[in-house]
Amino acid sequence: MKEEIIIAGFGGQGVLSMGKILAYSGLMDDKEVTWMPSYGPEQRGGTANVTVILSDDKISSPVLDRYDVVIALNQQSLDKFAPKVKEGGMLIYDTNGIHKHPVREDIKIYPINAMEATLELGNSKAYNMVVMGALLEAMEYKLPMENVIKGLKKSLPERHHKLIPLNQQAIEKGRTLL
């Protein structure tokens, strides 16, 4: 098993923390993991992104040019990373604010309306976990939910542990969006 994933969006959408929760969940599932953020000017200018690799085996490069899974949460990220999905790979994107949709025949494309789903939940901070739910549902590698919960516990400071049921609810909501 090896999943090479990039999550890209605006700074503030919870891209890096979603990556961290995903990486921690993989760790709890006994996988090798890397989490490589892009930081600095790129974040200020437009997109923030993080590459997460989950694997049974030792991971070589933490930096990639092509991905099994691309999650794009704004137009710039979609434009930049849709061409970088490997043949047979998967593209998940939030349709909110998207005017130019991707056209590729050789990959699986999942448009989701995560923003709307988050508003239905009533807590905009759960946005990244709604997206995470869609990813967990779509991904070939089935990450057991109990390990995702463990991952949440590990990556959130203890004072925020009371929010875990909300995060779990958001993930379950996200699973239904595909």
Next chain:
Amino acid sequence: MSEEVRLMKGNEAIAHAAIRYGCDGYFGYPITPQSEVLETLEELMPWETTGMVVLQAESEVAAINMVYGGAASGKAVMTSSSSPGVSLKQEGISYIAAASLPALILNVMRGGPGLGTIQPSQADYFQAVKGGGHGDYHLIVLAPSTVQEMVDFVGLGFDLAFKYCNPAMILADGIVGQMMEKVVLPEQRPRRTDEEVRQQCPWAANGRKDGRKRNIVTSLELESSRMEVINHELQARYREIEKNETRWEEIGVEDADYLLIAFGSIARICAKAQEMAAEKGVKVGIVRPITLWPFPTEAIAKAAEGKKGILVVELNAGQMIEDVRLAVHDRLPVEHFGRMGGIIPSPDEVLEALENKIINR
């Protein structure tokens, strides 16, 4: 199981490792991309547990001179910075080397020259292995490629520094500093007691007791004949370090037609390029120098035997390539591929460079 598996950034891992390996003092000044070292230490508050001192100095120059003082008293002390800050420390580093003191310095390299950029780089290779400060001296230079090695090299760096009474440097880059990966932290090693310091560091200027002779720590010797003797002693020690402590890693070298040589996290990008080359039926081996000084000259000469060419990949304009060329002379083509200014090459780019510069040359 006493091992603790954690997910953390390379910079955070350095802070945890410093405490776990019984470091006595950290003196630093914040600079991206390594500010998490000081930040994590302040958060962990080791002064309340192991008694380790953590101090944000007024400048990089002050920090390295605090390290000089701590080291002179036999303490296990360290500092960290990134490229422009490490340039500021060079005078102090030369003094520490000349005074034959153990200390650990971390450089999480960013793009230069000048203030440059906050993105990853490996452009301080020359500075780290060829001197940096003035005079004939060497640091023991360790280049980590994983977050786990960031942890391990804190222990190894201190051990080698104390074994040879010589400063050691961890030469990391912004990638391994900023990325998160699985790490296993070592068990807590207790800080040495004053009695242990007295036994292990009989040269330390830590107060005369029991009528022992006066210890003087200095890098100054105005008598030329004596200064030459000190230089000979340093050189003899460097030969000893070269003999005993040269470290490197080889991946798939034996069957390979071509070699990629890279250090730090770039060696991992090369490992991915190696996987991609194998899918095309091209056999590529990797040599990763782990100690940049002492450089694995003989190992590279041996690995190059029977190969068709070498591509040296670095985040700079071509620095380590000079040492690779000295190792293999002109027995086979040696070319360089590098990105600068904080740009990280993808594995595809590395493979393309190998094809253009070596395979189809």
